[in-house]
Amino acid sequence: MSRSDELTVIERYFRPLAGEGAFDLSDDAARIVPEAGLDQVITSDMVASGVHFLPDDPPDTIARKALRVNLSDLASKGADPFGYSLNIALGPDVTDEWLAAFADGLAGDQKLYGIRLLGGDTISTTGATVVSVTAIGTVPSGRMVHRFRAVAGDYLYVSGAIGAAFAGLELLVDPESPFHGLDAEKAQNCMMRYRLPQPAVALTHAIRDYANAAMDVSDGLVGDADKLTAASGCTGTIIFDDIPLSEGLKEFADGPVAQRLITGGDDYEILASISPGNAEAFEKAGLSAGIPVSRIGWLAEGKGPVQVIKDGRELALGDRAYVHREQ
Amino acid sequence: MSRSDELTVIERYFRPLAGEGAFDLSDDAARIVPEAGLDQVITSDMVASGVHFLPDDPPDTIARKALRVNLSDLASKGADPFGYSLNIALGPDVTDEWLAAFADGLAGDQKLYGIRLLGGDTISTTGATVVSVTAIGTVPSGRMVHRFRAVAGDYLYVSGAIGAAFAGLELLVDPESPFHGLDAEKAQNCMMRYRLPQPAVALTHAIRDYANAAMDVSDGLVGDADKLTAASGCTGTIIFDDIPLSEGLKEFADGPVAQRLITGGDDYEILASISPGNAEAFEKAGLSAGIPVSRIGWLAEGKGPVQVIKDGRELALGDRAYVHREQ
Known part of the structure; x- marks a missing residue:
């Protein structure tokens, strides 16, 4: 199947999405x-393609992932989605059928998250397909939540659950991965979670109301906690057993891959630093929003990477953050 | 020479550009x-890379081109530059040296055009280097100039001169091109114009004050005039001899490549539709801004592509617009 020229592609697939x-x-x-x-x-x-999604991933999940990784950033800043622009470099394999499914994915997420397409550009490349999104959100004046305003003494919270997307990626690309021990349904859930992040958009107002600082978890929980504390001029502690591992992954908590679950990528959850006095209200707001939040540690005065405690001892971690590489 | 990891790249080369x-x-x-x-x-x-710029182009001109093609759009809408976000997929050949020169190009253009870097993303790809820019400008409320508000009876104007960038591309990629007949300095100017567009930012306020409709000329003068008239529900006429061909290219006006000069890409000039009553003021504003504007035709009631008249007859054009393809 071939591909229409760029003007036709825009008219046929993207014009209907314009807000x-x-x-x-x-x-x-x-x-x-x-x-x-x-x-x-x-x-x-x-x-x-090949780095953040796999060439054979369904085009509708590729589109949604490209949009959702940005929605995740907006949510972590307390910002309501407003609009986005979309630039795509289409690789040689992209067909009209692929584009139709890609646009369907965007249409679905535009409705789901209340965001409009503002414009963009479509070009052809002989290399990998690349999707670039710039998203704009809004907050009441002065209410943007930053990465750098955490305070020593804050509790560290994370939304949802951690690890499924990383396990899903391993299932998709590594025949030797221990996650092949998961039952079929749980394995499927993990792979789906890799392909289709679930950004914590419903948590946006709770973050805005209660977080001193927040960021989304995209490159590994531990490494992202390092970034938040470094930006805020403090350090912190995470209690391994308090990290909410995704369903089916708790059985790996004592095995050699446990560390990789908390340093692997693509969680797209929110890490938030909350004053102890706001903790109860934040937890309640999470439940009301349908996204449970878990207290996983605290911040402390000092410098240097966050320590992760397991069974009363500090875990020695190799890589602390996930680097997206060609698969 | 190798390349630093993505966080280092951002810290070293892009952080100094942040506004x-x-x-x-x-x-x-x-x-x-x-x-x-x-x-x-x-x-x-x-x-x-390979489509809009050549892999061996100097990295500072690649950066500037990526930014300037967006500045050209803003100018044609009457919008003053405000800020931009920059997403780059770095191909395997990109080194720290390349990135340093790329960032220098951006720094120079940020000063020149008064625009700030707002953020972005840097990833690695095994394919071609791709640079994606989203630019934001501002206009006084309700004063954005559109493509679709041209009126039959308007004069059609174009800024600056047409053809140099297309001739420059041919000089760079086609050893058989007739433009190799240009003297060395003129040939150099053409190649430079391909690599480094000169967006008509200085004309922004004149466009805002006097144009009924405008757009930038990026995919060939004739095809872009077709787009402006189609969007406005009218048609038009362009007088070939009134088109301001770039220096050195007038000698090709009667040859077989003349048509390609007015349908080739990368001019990054502005096409504007001006009420006759505003024509004199618009021309004066162009001179004040240092960017001469030329009346090249008029708009008329009706439908269908713009006709181009040469020596009293309608030119039969093959391709009317330029399609950016792998070189």
Whole structure:
């Protein structure tokens, strides 16, 4: 199956996704009329075939992943989704059928998360398909949540559960992975979680209301906790047994892969630093939003990487963060 | 020469470029506090190695081109540059030396055009290097210039000169091109113009004040005029001899490549539709801004592609627009 030219691709697949201010993608740019009393939060992420998704992944999940990794950033800043622009470099294998499914995925997520397409660019490349999204969200003036405002004495929380996406990636690319011991349904869930992040958008207002600092967990829980504490000028402790491992993965908690679950990528959960006085309210807000939050440790004065305690001892970790590499 | 890891790349080369609201790229997102009375104009363009620039092009011109193609869109909408986000997929050949020169190019253009880096993402790919920019500009409320508001009876104007970039590309990739007949200095100018567009940013306010409709000329003058008239529900006429061909290219005006000069890509000039009553003021504003504008035709009621008249007859054109393809 072949591919239509770029103008046809835009007209056929992307024009139907254009929201208010995008002029049906028939202008050179979109217009935003900012609402008084709101600040904007801008984030950009790029995903590439073979690095952040696999060439054979379903195109609708590729589209959703490209959008959701950005939605995850917005949620961690306390920002409500507003709009996004989409630039794609289409590799030689991309067909009209692929594009139709890709656009369907975007349409579904636009409805699900209340975000509109503002514009973009479509080009052809002989290399890997690359999808670049810039997303814009809004917060009430001055209410953006930062990575660098955590305070020693805060509790460290994480949303949802950790590890499924990393296990899913191993299942997809490593025939020797111990996660092949998972039963079929749990294995399927892990692979789906790798392909299709579940950004904690429902937690956005709880983050905005209660977090001193927050960031999304995309490159490994431990390494991202290091980044949050380093940005805030403090250090911290994580209690391994308090980390909410994804369903089916608790059985690996005492094995050699346990460390990789908490340093592997693609969780797209939120790490939040919460004053002890706000902890109860934050936990309740998480439950109301349908996204449980777990207290996994605390922040302390000092410098240097976060220590992870297991069975009363500090875990010696090799890699602390996940680096997205060609698979 | 090798390449540092992505975090080091960001810290070393991109952090120094971060502007107000970008938090030294140490947060997950940037913040914009919109100014009352201004609308925002958002545009996105992607350039890929081998398609929009050549793999051996100097990295500083690649960076500038990626930014300038977006600045050209903003100018054509009457929008002043504000900020941009930058996503790059780095191919295997990209070294630290390359990145240092790339960042230098951005730094130079940030000063030249008054635009700040807001954030972005850096990933690695085994394919072609791809640079994706989303640029944000501002206009006074309601003053964005559109592609679709041209009126039959308007004069059609183009800024600067047409053809040099296309001739430059031919000089770079086609040993048989007739443009090899140019003297060395003119040939050099053409190649430089391909690598380094000169967006008509200085014309921004003239466009905003006088144009009924405008767009930038990136995919060939004739095809872009077709797009402007189609979007506005009219048609038009261009007088070939009134098209301002770039220096040195007038000698080709009667040869077989003349048509390709007015349908080739990468001019990054502005096409504007001006009411006759505003024509004189627009021309004066262009001279004041240091960018002469040329009246090349007019718009008329009707449908269908713009006709190009040469020596009293309609030119039969093959391709009307330029398609960026792998070189």
